[in-house]
Amino acid sequence: MSGVPTLRSHPIGRRSFLTGVGAAGAGALSGCSVFGGDAPTVTSIVEAPPPVDPIETLTAITRLHLARLDATLAALAADAGSVALLTPLRADRAAHLDALRTEEARGTGSAIAATADPSSSPSTPSLEVAADPTTAIATIRTDAENAQLQFTDGVVATGRYRAALFASISACLATHRSVLSA
Amino acid sequence: MTAPTTPAASDSSAGGSPDASVSVVPGSGAVVTTQVDIGAVEGDAAQAVQVGLGTAHAAVWAYGLISAYDTEDLALVRRCRLSNEQIRDSTSDLLSSVGVDPIATEVAYRLPLVVTDRATALQAAVAIEHDATNAWRAVVGSTGNYQLRRFALTALSDSAVRLTGWRVLAGVIPSTVPFPGNEPG
Numbered sequence: 001m002s003g004v005p006t007l008r009s010h011p012i013g014r015r016s017f018l019t020g021v022g023a024a025g026a027g028a029l030s031g032c033s034v035f036g037g038d039a040p041t042v043t044s045i046v047e048a049p050p051p052v053d054p055i056e057t058l059t060a061i062t063r064l065h066l067a068r069l070d071a072t073l074a075a076l077a078a079d080a081g082s083v084a085l086l087t088p089l090r091a092d093r094a095a096h097l098d099a100l101r102t103e104e105a106r107g108t109g110s111a112i113a114a115t116a117d118p119s120s121s122p123s124t125p126s127l128e129v130a131a132d133p134t135t136a137i138a139t140i141r142t143d144a145e146n147a148q149l150q151f152t153d154g155v156v157a158t159g160r161y162r163a164a165l166f167a168s169i170s171a172c173l174a175t176h177r178s179v180l181s182a
Numbered sequence: 183m184t185a186p187t188t189p190a191a192s193d194s195s196a197g198g199s200p201d202a203s204v205s206v207v208p209g210s211g212a213v214v215t216t217q218v219d220i221g222a223v224e225g226d227a228a229q230a231v232q233v234g235l236g237t238a239h240a241a242v243w244a245y246g247l248i249s250a251y252d253t254e255d256l257a258l259v260r261r262c263r264l265s266n267e268q269i270r271d272s273t274s275d276l277l278s279s280v281g282v283d284p285i286a287t288e289v290a291y292r293l294p295l296v297v298t299d300r301a302t303a304l305q306a307a308v309a310i311e312h313d314a315t316n317a318w319r320a321v322v323g324s325t326g327n328y329q330l331r332r333f334a335l336t337a338l339s340d341s342a343v344r345l346t347g348w349r350v351l352a353g354v355i356p357s358t359v360p361f362p363g364n365e366p367g
Contacts, residue, residue, distance in 0.1 A: 088355075088356035088357070088358055089358065091356070091360070092356075092358055092359070092360040095360035095361070096360060099360075099361070148339075152332075152335060155322065155328075155331050155332070155335050156328035156331055156332060160322075160323045160324065160325070160326065161323060163322050163323060163331055164319055164320075164322045164323030164363075164364075165361075167319055167322040167323075167331070167334070167335045167338055167363070168319055168338075168360075168361040168362055168363050168364050169360075169361070170335060170339060171315065171319075171335070171338045171339040171342040171362040171363065172342065172358065172359065172360055172361065172362055174339040174340075174342060174343050175342050175343055175345075175346040175357075175358045175359075175362065176358060178343045178346055178347070179346060179350075179357060179358060182350075
């Protein structure tokens with residue numbers, strides 16, 4: 001064991017150590033100098049992704065809320081008061097979905113697939129509805145509130161024609177909230 | 183049957199800070215307030231805002247008449263008149279801030295029907311709020327200024343909620359319309 005050299009047996013002096021570190025640092029930094037490199041500076045331009053058109057999201061939200069209204073109307077079919085309250089709102093939301101799909105198709109130049117009921121999309125999820133009318137209607141009111149916020153945001157992020165459409169739908173949702181709160 | 187009341191805003195900030203351009207949740211019943219600097223407003227948009235201001239002037243005048251014939255709904259008439267006064271004032275401020283002279287109120291306005299009793303008073307209220315929704319929707323579609331769009335959307339939503347309340351009282355079915363501001367009269 002005594003013939004094996006150890007760090008302790010050949011200690012590096014403090015001054016030697018710092019000198020070595022300084023030399024290594026200077027070598028590394030020399031490549032960073034604005035005068036030290038031969039490679040030309042390359043400026044790359046990366047375009048920001050295009051803004052997301054809100055109409056797709058707004059259409060999906062409207063379809064979901066329409067499906068929930070349908071499920072709620074089916075669950076509360078025996079409650080005449082709830083049916084009378086929700087049926088006109090359901091008609092409004094169906095009109096919104098029609099208008100959004102028409103506008104979306106106009107924007108893309110495609111034709112709308114004719115469906116008897118726009119809410120009967122294959123992608124419409126099955127929705128559970130509370131049996132209690134108060135709870136079920138509170139959920140519809142929350143849907144209207146959330147959708148109003150989404151359409152309000154959409155008003156500022158699109159062209160003039162769509163902004164007016166979104167504004168009308170947002171205002172309609174405000175009236176739904178008022179009716180459901182009465 | 184009672185008229186639906188304007189729901190309270192869920193967002194605690196809906197009341198707006200002093201320098202907020204509009205309320206956070208249009209239709210929340212929050213007061214419409216304006217920023218001093220709303221940015222550039224197109225000439226067509228300024229004209230559309232003048233039309234909106236005209237409907238607010240007309241509504242303030244008309245609610246005075248309606249209150250004389252619809253004594254059963256005086257509290258609602260008062261709230262609606264106050265809301266229109268607030269929109270009138272904030273719209274005047276907005277126009278002034280972009281260098282446009284706001285139109286002044288007229289001595290009197292011609293309503294689409296003669297008000298002689300509560301039923302015709304309710305119809306008049308429906309008519310004036312219907313005019314307001316048409317005017318404010320037109321403002322949204324007339325401008326690329328997003329702050330003006332938010333301002334007009336708030337005015338549109340608030341007038342649509344008032345319109346719905348009057349339709350309920352007038353017995354109009356359905357009480358809501360799918361596209362406020364874009365419905366035949």
